[in-house]
Amino acid sequence: xxxxxxxxxxxxxxxxxxxxxxxxxxxxxxxxxxxxxxxxxxxxxxxxxxxxxxxxxxxxxxxxxxxxxxxxxxxxxxxxxxxxxxxxxxxxxxxxxxxxxxxxxxxxxxxxxxxxxxxxxxxxxxxxxxxxxxxxxxxxxxxxxxxxxxxxxxxxxxxxxxxxxxxxxxxxxxxxxxxxxxxxxxxxxxxxxxxxxxxxxxxxxxxxxxxxxxxxxxxxxxxxxxxxxxxxxxxxxxxxxxxxxxxxxxxx
Amino acid sequence: xxxxxxxxxxxxxxxxxxxxxxxxxxxxxxxxxxxxxxxxxxxxxxxxxxxxxxxxxxxxxxxxxxxxxxxxxxxxxxxxxxxxxxxxxxxxxxxxxxxxxxxxxxxxxxxxxxxxxxxxxxxxxxxxxxxxxxxxxxxxxxxxxxxxxxxxxxxxxxxxxxxxxxxxxxxxxxxxxxxxxxxxxxxxxxxxxxxxxxxxxxxxxxxxxxxxxxxxxxxxxxxxxxxxxxxxxxxxxxxxxxxxxxxxxxxxxxxxxxxxxxxxxxxxxxxxxxxxxxxxxxxxxxxxxxxxxxxxxxxxxxxxxxxxxxxxxxxxxxxxxxxxxxxxxxxxxxxxxxxxxxxxxxxxxxxxxxxxx
Numbered sequence: 001x002x003x004x005x006x007x008x009x010x011x012x013x014x015x016x017x018x019x020x021x022x023x024x025x026x027x028x029x030x031x032x033x034x035x036x037x038x039x040x041x042x043x044x045x046x047x048x049x050x051x052x053x054x055x056x057x058x059x060x061x062x063x064x065x066x067x068x069x070x071x072x073x074x075x076x077x078x079x080x081x082x083x084x085x086x087x088x089x090x091x092x093x094x095x096x097x098x099x100x101x102x103x104x105x106x107x108x109x110x111x112x113x114x115x116x117x118x119x120x121x122x123x124x125x126x127x128x129x130x131x132x133x134x135x136x137x138x139x140x141x142x143x144x145x146x147x148x149x150x151x152x153x154x155x156x157x158x159x160x161x162x163x164x165x166x167x168x169x170x171x172x173x174x175x176x177x178x179x180x181x182x183x184x185x186x187x188x189x190x191x192x193x194x195x196x197x198x199x200x201x202x203x204x205x206x207x208x209x210x211x212x213x214x215x216x217x218x219x220x221x222x223x224x225x226x227x228x229x230x231x232x233x234x235x236x237x238x239x240x241x242x243x244x245x246x247x248x249x250x251x252x
Numbered sequence: 253x254x255x256x257x258x259x260x261x262x263x264x265x266x267x268x269x270x271x272x273x274x275x276x277x278x279x280x281x282x283x284x285x286x287x288x289x290x291x292x293x294x295x296x297x298x299x300x301x302x303x304x305x306x307x308x309x310x311x312x313x314x315x316x317x318x319x320x321x322x323x324x325x326x327x328x329x330x331x332x333x334x335x336x337x338x339x340x341x342x343x344x345x346x347x348x349x350x351x352x353x354x355x356x357x358x359x360x361x362x363x364x365x366x367x368x369x370x371x372x373x374x375x376x377x378x379x380x381x382x383x384x385x386x387x388x389x390x391x392x393x394x395x396x397x398x399x400x401x402x403x404x405x406x407x408x409x410x411x412x413x414x415x416x417x418x419x420x421x422x423x424x425x426x427x428x429x430x431x432x433x434x435x436x437x438x439x440x441x442x443x444x445x446x447x448x449x450x451x452x453x454x455x456x457x458x459x460x461x462x463x464x465x466x467x468x469x470x471x472x473x474x475x476x477x478x479x480x481x482x483x484x485x486x487x488x489x490x491x492x493x494x495x496x497x498x499x500x501x502x503x504x505x506x507x508x509x510x511x512x513x514x515x516x517x518x519x520x521x522x523x524x525x526x527x528x529x530x531x532x533x534x535x536x537x538x539x540x541x542x543x544x545x546x547x548x549x550x551x552x553x554x555x556x557x558x559x560x561x562x563x564x565x566x567x568x569x570x571x572x573x574x575x576x577x578x579x580x581x582x583x584x585x586x587x588x589x590x591x592x593x594x595x596x597x598x599x600x601x602x603x604x605x606x607x608x609x
Binding site: 073 | 449
């Protein structure tokens with residue numbers, strides 16, 4: 001049984017069908033990569049999953065539960081976290097504050113206990129911090145705890161966004177182009193981290209990525225999209241030799 | 253430079269980050285408590301007014317500076333607070349019971365207004381809140397049973413703790429205590445999950461939402477909290493003016509509050525106090541300057557709003573972080589002396605943000 005399943009999703013913006021009858025399933029513990037040329041509908045797919053876009057047709061199932069009608073702010077409570085292609089960090093806050101926001105879904109305090117900052121509020125802050133520190137250790141962010149996002153280099157920001165998603169303790173992680181804008185070394189590090197997230201933390205990953213050598217190295221399965229339709233799906237080896245994929249990418 | 257050696261998570265949670273903080277803020281409070289020994293009634297009155305403005309500023313700062321929602325009609329909440337308080341006192345409710353009721357009423361009014369209005373963003377939100385200010389002013393005029401309409405409403409000055417509000421020293425202490433309490437409440441909100449959620453909404457709504465922040469709920473909550481602080485300020489303001497009339501809570505008062513947070517420094521609680529001092533003393537300064545200007549300029553009636561406008565534009569252009577931002581720069585200059593670089597605070601162009609999600 002798949003952990004996550006997309007069934008016949010169609011998204012239409014006016015006459016343009018950004019996604020056309022897309023179905024696939026992701027098994028628990030997998031690293032599942034979505035590739036495709038620009039405008040293939042990859043980011044649209046992510047935005048449908050995180051419920052920012054409304055699909056015109058089709059359903060999404062997570063742990064056998066239909067989440068097509070779930071409110072966007074409840075998606076993370078189910079255990080789905082995501083990162084963004086163009087970084088959506090809280091720029092005027094410190095790294096620590098950004099990561100603490102990743103714990104927001106576990107909030108137990110109400111506004112009254114916060115106004116008086118009761119011992120329970122303080123205890124909660126400590127608990128948040130413990131988890132945040134685990135993630136900081138995991139992704140080597142120790143140096144940046146109190147730095148404002150504004151003052152960080154791009155590669156570190158990418159990392160902070162991944163850390164923030166991990167702080168929510170997700171079961172499924174959606175990574176939108178995690179390696180874009182990174183240096184070679186940073187990409188190699190990222191490859192290790194993604195493998196570690198899979199094996200040590202047991203998190204299933206769906207990833208959009210363009211860097212094919214990176215994709216082939218980390219992915220268990222690949223799905224190729226073009227013009228909103230599925231071109232091919234299968235193991236990295238199969239995709240590499242698929243005629244349709246070659247056609248879409250190289251125009252042979 | 254001071255390097256803080258952190259050994260406990262509590263050090264990041266506590267309000268005072270190091271002993272320097274504790275010393276200077278205690279000293280400040282001591283000086284504030286001792287002020288009546290040296291100042292006469294007039295200046296005490298002025299400083300009480302600055303305390304009231306600061307509390308209102310905290311309210312608007314939480315909404316605009318931390319949640320990133322503009323409001324051009326915040327005088328409405330001052331009005332709600334002032335009229336509710338005066339009405340309750342007139343009906344024999346004692347002061348200590350009236351204040352909590354005022355806070356709750358303004359909180360609920362803020363929430364009730366916030367829920368529909370916050371579906372708007374940016375410019376449209378600003379226009380809607382501007383309209384809110386005008387509507388509130390008209391409600392104060394028309395709802396005569398409650399507000400006394402254009403005739404106005406005298407504010408009873410009851411005894412509290414055996415003291416009278418006519419006593420300017422006592423009133424000063426009341427304002428000071430409420431300011432300190434409001435400050436602590438605001439700091440506590442901002443260092444807990446709710447405050448962080450506000451900042452998240454300000455910086456990136458889409459990311460906040462994907463992390464489980466219910467945008468509608470938190471925006472309404474921000475409006476309500478903002479209303480509660482401003483309503484409290486309104487209640488104290490009622491005692492300060494002594495006689496309420498609807499035209500006190502006009503657009504000019506709303507703009508004064510806006511000027512206060514911009515000049516003080518957006519996104520900092522220190523800024524509210526700096527801004528309140530600035531805005532509180534500005535009319536006096538203008539009045540003094542009038543005497544020295546040629547009468548063709550000095551006696552112009554619109555001088556004050558014009559200067560307010562010019563100062564607002566000046567700060568937005570040249571010191572977007574306000575007085576508090578300037579203070580931080582001066583502090584850093586001395587901390588790093590002689591290696592301070594002008595470029596430290598130069599705003600970088602960032603090209604990573606786009607509308608694509």
